[in-house]
Amino acid sequence: MSQDRRPSGAPPRRMQLSPAARRAAAARRRKRIRRNRILFGLAVLAVVLVVVLGVRALFSLAKGKPDGSSVPESSSGSAAAPTPTPAASTSVDFTDARMILVNNNMGLPEGYTVETQTADESTGKQLQTEAAQSFAAMQAAAKLDGVSLILQSGYRSVEYQQGLFDQQVEKIIKTGENEEEAIIKAQEVVAKPGHSEHSTGYAADILTDSYRVMDSGFAETDAYTWLTEHAAEYGFIERYPRDKKPITGITFEPWHWRYVGAENAAEIKKTGRCLEEFWALYGSDAGAASSSESGSGSSDFGSGSDAGSASSAA
Ligand SMILES: [Zn+2]
Known part of the structure; x- marks a missing residue:
């Protein structure tokens, strides 16, 4: 060029x-x-x-x-089948009072009140009125199957929970901890006041004649087996399952059952989810417990005798 x-x-x-x-x-x-x-x-x-x-x-x-068909569909012969997603909706009404979610992160609503009545004549423990009637029906049905169910603990007022918590803090302070540390440690044993599901009136600690201790050994009883099969028919769900501790923040409590009503219990049981998951998936994510905050607490006293006394004045 x-x-x-x-x-x-x-x-x-x-x-x-x-x-x-x-x-x-x-x-x-x-x-x-x-x-x-x-x-x-x-x-x-x-x-x-x-x-x-x-x-x-x-x-x-x-x-x-x-x-939404612009998303490419995988062919039927594809090895990578899409993972099943949970149904997008549920018939459960989350404004239903029986669906209330209370945990380490979600306290009872301000001014919460509940009507209770005796659910188990043998222990005198109370539950919310409908839950109490349903527990009695469940207890009678189990008896016909040769299984004894005992309501070891039911409704506990927030004031009573406060008393329990303060006692626990005092006990820890006596071991030499300062108050701040004692309050943190107490939460591992006793639910914070306003954060115990027992204060809703819908939580039931259930044991059996042959096993009166609230520990994981209850999972080996025929009462626990009966409950896993039939409790949902009476509106009770297992609240702190063995494999859900990272989500509930509570260690496995086979004795702690939660009344939500039979139709809600059937829906929840069908999904295999714990209450926090069910709320997060279908209701509001506001209720999901964050595992980082919740640690490894217990919703009840570890021993049966403590739990018994815990509820006796409630
Ligand atoms: Zn409990």
């Missing part, structure tokens, strides 16, 4: 070229024109391609909007 550069005003070089050189120059010119035509053709093709692809993308977006 350097031969094309010449001082302006200089006579055209072509005039001085030999016929052979002129033919060569003409051939170069034709070649350049051909090349330019090819480049132009390619550019036009590129523009057409971009336009076509753009229009197609717009169309598929528009088509995908109403039903």
